[in-house]
Amino acid sequence: MNTAHAISSSAPNLAPANDKPNQYLAFRVGEQEYAIDILDVHEIRGHTPITVLPQTPGFVRGAMNLRGTIVPVYDVRDRFGLGSSEYHRFSVIIIVVAKGRQIGLLVDAVSDVVDLKPDQIKPPPEMGVTDGFVQALGRIEERLLIILDLPRIVA
Amino acid sequence: MKIKTQLMLLVCCFALALAGVVLLEWVTETEKAEDSVYAPVLTTKDLVADILPPPAFVLEAQFVAFDLAATTDAAQRDALLGKWAQLQKDFTDRKEFWRKTIEAGPLKDKLEEANRSADEFFSKANADFIPAVKAGELKKAEGLVHSELKPLFATHHAAIDAVVAMSDTRMKKQFDEAATAVRERKIVLASVGTAFIALALVGGWVLTRRITSRLTMVSSALEAVATGDFTQPLTATWKDEFGDIARSANHMISQVSSTLRSVRGMARKLTMSSEELRSSATEISSGAAEQASGFEETAASLEEITSTVKQNSQNAGQVTSLAADSRQAAEQGQNIAESAVAAMGELASSSKQIVEIISTIDEIAFQTNLLALNAAVEAARAGDPGRGFAVVANEVRNLAQRSATAAKEIKGLIQNSSQRVDASVQLVNQSGGSLRGIVAAVKRVTDLMHDIAAASKEQSLGVDQVNKAVTTMDQITQRNAAQTEELTATANRLTDVARDLTTAIEGFRIDEAKAPRTAAPPAGAPRASAPRVSRAPEPMPAEAAETGFETLPSSVMAPPPSSTDFQEF
Structure with missing residues (x-):
């Protein structure tokens, strides 16, 4: 929705002004690796009990209890329209902060924390989607990371 | 004629001859009393014997009358009367007897005459005399005796005498007749007997000869058969029992x-x-x-x-x-x-x-x-x-x-x-x-x-x-x-x-005229039966019996005309 809407100290969008590499958290959904700015990440949790909420969109798996705080959990795979994820004990929920709220992202696995230099970040190809989830594409040697536009995902 | 008949005749002859002899003997015996020849004689004798007492009855009645006329004793008189009644009764009985016995003829008539006079005597006496006696009129009685009884008695007596005389004559005649009859009878019997004896002798001799000869013939014929010769039949022309034997033998x-x-x-x-x-x-x-x-x-x-x-x-x-x-x-x-x-x-x-x-x-x-x-x-x-x-x-x-x-x-x-x-x-x-x-x-x-x-x-x-x-x-x-x-x-x-x-069997000579006929079936049968026998021995004896027996009827039922031996009567 808001193209320019970013988290407070969010990462560079297209071409950062400085050459300092930014750290991203890479995670996997399905076969593909994605990345989000590490500063957006609040916490990484393992398997936690999810309470299913009625009358919620399909990709909303439910809500979880994070030390007293109720955090909604989004199924990223479902959000991308790739079907529902399995929820097992090796599932990972990435607690991100977006628009001042904490959102849980259910992903298949978390890879690592990566540094991406600006020259490793490329803009996404033109696909006629103006408000897509893909913010940019990162490349580390042979690995291709899809950098996500978090606000759009959690909107 | 059959031997049986002849024998019977012979026996009859002998029997008759014997009968004749017996009769002769018997006839001889009947010269003595009690046969029909002498019966009339005896009857007449009896009559005479009887008549004489009947006059004696009447005679005795006469005497009784005399006695009655004479007796005075009542008891005696009663006895005499009883006797008189008895005598009359006896007379009547005898009168009836002889009336039945004597055949009709002059003798009977005479006897009737005598009886009539006797009846008259009795009736007269009963009418007159006896009442007089019973009345005790002895004199009258005596008189009646002389007047009535005596003449009646005399008449009766004369009739009786006539009867006796007649009887005697008759008797003599009968006796002669009897003697003659006997003699005649004797002659007849003797001659008949003799004839029968002769007949019997002749017949016996003839019969014996016949029987003997025929027996001999049959015997010799059978002897021939006994030697095994079955081809000579017996003469079967006789009509008597020997003929039967001969035919049966054949x-x-x-x-x-x-x-x-x-x-x-x-x-x-x-x-x-x-x-x-x-x-x-x-x-x-x-x-x-x-x-x-x-x-x-x-x-x-x-x-x-x-x-x-x-x-x-x-x-x-x-x-x-x-x-x-x-x-x-x-x-x-x-x-x-x-x-x-x-x-x-x-x-x-x-x-x-x-x-x-x-x-x-x-x-x-x-x-x-x-x-x-x-x-x-x-x-x-x-x-x-x-x-x-x-x-x-x-x-x-x-x-x-x-x-x-x-x-x-x-x-x-x-x-x-x-x-x-x-x-x-x-x-x-x-x-x-x-x-x-x-x-x-x-x-x-x-x-x-x-x-x-x-x-x-x-x-x-x-x-x-x-x-x-x-x-x-x-x-x-x-x-x-x-x-x-x-x-x-x-x-x-x-x-x-x-x-x-x-x-x-070979020892026997059998009429060979039949032999071929009967030989054929056995000759034929063995050929037919040989294969059969080899298959099943059992039927063979029965078959042999069959063919053997079948020749028998054929030979018996159809005497061959060629053979003149069997000539049946």
């Missing part, structure tokens, strides 16, 4: 001839049949010999079978023991397999435990990783001050990764080992299954062996029975052979008997 001769013919035929047949019997016996004998050799072969085969069966039993026993060993080994193997399976099961369970531990380690690694990531996040958020922390976090992440990797490797190894264990377990299970299969197969083999053993035993028994049967049949065959020899001997004897029979 009949008998013809019957016997036919019988002999048929016997001859039968003797021939008998000879043939006994020959065939002998050949059949020989065949049977050879057949029995073959049978005996066959039995020997069978016995030999049975011995082989017995030994084979024994071997089978032994082999079955060996197999059973081998099977038992196999089963033991299989069971042992099974036990081992089961132990192996158990060990592997334990291995699998310990592997599982390891896997669980590994997964725990995995979790720990995972959580550590998360922790490290979180730390990295915080470090990134912290910026510069968090650099050291970021390094630590990195190291921790490396550690976690190493743990995870190690855990993965171990997991891989465990999986490998697990797979191998599974495979081994499968193999062991398979081998266990195979061993079970072996055990089951061994059990089946054992059962089969038991069956085989039982079957072998039965086989043995069966073979024993067959042996016994063969022995029995062998014995029977031997008995058959012996009996066949006896049969042959009997056939020989039969042949001899047939030969003797033929010889005996």
